[in-house]
Amino acid sequence: MDERVREQAEVLVEDCAEIEAGDNVTVTGPPEAEDLAVAVAELLGEKGAHPQTRLQSSRVDRAYMRAADPEDFDTPSHTLAAAEETDAFISIRGSKNMFETSDVPPEKNQARRQHMKPIQETVMESNWVVTQYPAPGDAQKAEMSTEAYEEFVWGAINKDWDEQREFQAQMVEILDPAEEVRIVSGDTTDVTMSVAGNITVNDTAENNMPGGEVFTAPIPDSVEGEVLFDKPLMAQGREITNVYLKFEEGEVVEHSAEKNEEVLSALLDTDDGARHLGELGIGMNRDIDRFTYNMLFDEKMGDTIHLALGRAYEKNVGEENEGNDSVVHEDMIVDMSEDSFIEVDGEVVQRDGTFVFEDGFE
Numbered sequence: 001m002d003e004r005v006r007e008q009a010e011v012l013v014e015d016c017a018e019i020e021a022g023d024n025v026t027v028t029g030p031p032e033a034e035d036l037a038v039a040v041a042e043l044l045g046e047k048g049a050h051p052q053t054r055l056q057s058s059r060v061d062r063a064y065m066r067a068a069d070p071e072d073f074d075t076p077s078h079t080l081a082a083a084e085e086t087d088a089f090i091s092i093r094g095s096k097n098m099f100e101t102s103d104v105p106p107e108k109n110q111a112r113r114q115h116m117k118p119i120q121e122t123v124m125e126s127n128w129v130v131t132q133y134p135a136p137g138d139a140q141k142a143e144m145s146t147e148a149y150e151e152f153v154w155g156a157i158n159k160d161w162d163e164q165r166e167f168q169a170q171m172v173e174i175l176d177p178a179e180e181v182r183i184v185s186g187d188t189t190d191v192t193m194s195v196a197g198n199i200t201v202n203d204t205a206e207n208n209m210p211g212g213e214v215f216t217a218p219i220p221d222s223v224e225g226e227v228l229f230d231k232p233l234m235a236q237g238r239e240i241t242n243v244y245l246k247f248e249e250g251e252v253v254e255h256s257a258e259k260n261e262e263v264l265s266a267l268l269d270t271d272d273g274a275r276h277l278g279e280l281g282i283g284m285n286r287d288i289d290r291f292t293y294n295m296l297f298d299e300k301m302g303d304t305i306h307l308a309l310g311r312a313y314e315k316n317v318g319e320e321n322e323g324n325d326s327v328v329h330e331d332m333i334v335d336m337s338e339d340s341f342i343e344v345d346g347e348v349v350q351r352d353g354t355f356v357f358e359d360g361f362e
Contacts, residue, residue: 001035004154008131008209009039011157013047015205016129017088021048024085028056029092033133036092052082056092058100058237065104070111075118083119088127093296094135101237106266109236113270117327124313131157131209132296141234142292149292156212156287156297161205164212168202168284170357171214171349176200178344181218181280183227183305185340191225191247191307193218193280197318203300212285212300217316220276220324221250227307231333234293238263243332245309251275252309267309273326279308279316281331282342282350295331303337303353 013019025044029037037053044051083089101109132138132153139149175181176199182192195216204211229243238260246254252275257264268274285300292298299306310328317323336342342350354361 001039002150004150004158005035006039007158008154009036009043011161011205011209012090012129012131013040013043015161016131016207016209017090017127019044019047019049019088023047023049023087025049025051025088025090026054026082026086027051027090027092028054029133030056030058030094030096030135032096032135032137033092033094036131036133040090040092052086058095058097062101062104062237065101065108065112068108070108073111073114080119080122083122083126086126089123089129091128091130092133093130094133095137095141096135097137098141098234098293099237104236106236106263110266110270113327120327129207129209130296132294138292138294142290142294144292152290152292153297156210156285156300159210159287161211164285165202165204168204168212168214171282171284171355172200172202174344174349174356175214175216175282180345182343183334183336183340184343185228185230185334185336186338188228188230188244189226189334189340191223191227193224193277194222195219195280197321199316199318201313201315208296208300210285210288210297210300212288213281213283213306215279215281215313215316217312217321217323218277218280219250219321220273220278220312223247223250223277227332227334229307229332230335231291231298231304232259232293233295233330233332235267235330236263239293240264247277250277267328267330270310270328271326273324274310274328276309276324276326277307278310278312278324278326278329279306279331281306281308295333298333299331301333303335304333305336305342306331306333308332 134153242258283304310326312323337353
């Protein structure tokens with residue numbers, strides 16, 4: 001087994017999930033990620049934990065959703081019961097075909113997400129971590145050889161997270177006490193939002209691996225302006241490009257997309273919270289230096305920001321504030337490398353991708 005797989009497993013079990021003896025641990029992953037699942041299981045055995053391993057397959061999901069009637073969808077009580085008895089969740093991603101679910105109607109996807117919400121909430125309230133295995137399908141979508149993609153994935157994951165945490169802490173110090181944030185990119189994006197009283201999180205080696213972002217939650221009704229998300233996103237097995245959103249009093253009042261706009265429309269119609277923002281994130285992992293159609297990596301890329309439609313994470317919502325509630329949490333990316341800036345309480349803190357605390361800021 002590649003030693004880098006063992007190193008990734010150690011980060012997941014020891015640093016992220018912090019597994020202890022006696023913990024009930026659910027490990028999910030696709031067949032393509034078997035090596036990582038094996039390494040995780042070995043470590044769980046050494047820790048004295050109790051693993052349950054579940055197959056994660058987009059082919060299985062596709063088969064079920066295409067065959068099922070949405071009126072028959074319901075929250076699977078046995079899955080919810082298992083989640084409630086689980087101490088930690090380790091989710092491994094990896095694709096043989098990233099477009100496997102592309103022929104499932106968007107309305108079915110959204111209906112199923114609604115019924116899975118209680119399970120999602122149970123998982124989010126527990127100890128959880130999600131990571132990526134460098135599978136061939138993901139390498140292909142990133143237009144990289146499997147070997148190059150392996151180097152990319154493990155380079156972004158197996159790194160000095162203490163050093164990364166200190167680097168990102170400089171942005172936390174700026175954003176955490178802030179009142180208002182403005183994001184401008186070219187003549188297509190100019191949006192403002194209040195973050196007053198909400199909490200900025202320094203994301204390194206916790207729930208997402210790789211980490212590499214600083215993120216907070218906007219006040220739901222404060223968002224004003226328009227955004228063109230110039231990086232594509234993958235949603236429901238489809239590629240959506242050039243998403244445009246216009247916000248008034250926090251709500252999306254206009255939207256469009258160059259490709260697969262119907263998927264975007266279905267997402268916005270999922271529930272009331274899907275038309276409001278739940279997250280503002282700033283990418284700061286400089287080892288993620290290229291776009292790969294994988295949001296777990298792309299949202300951490302230096303020189304980018306991302307905004308998420310839908311649910312706000314509870315950890316970001318201040319005691320006096322109300323968070324946005326939705327079954328949706330869909331991240332979308334704006335390239336900030338040219339003709340752009342981030343302004344916090346009237347002061348520019350990033351210009352053309354360079355932070356005020358980095359060399360080269362002007």
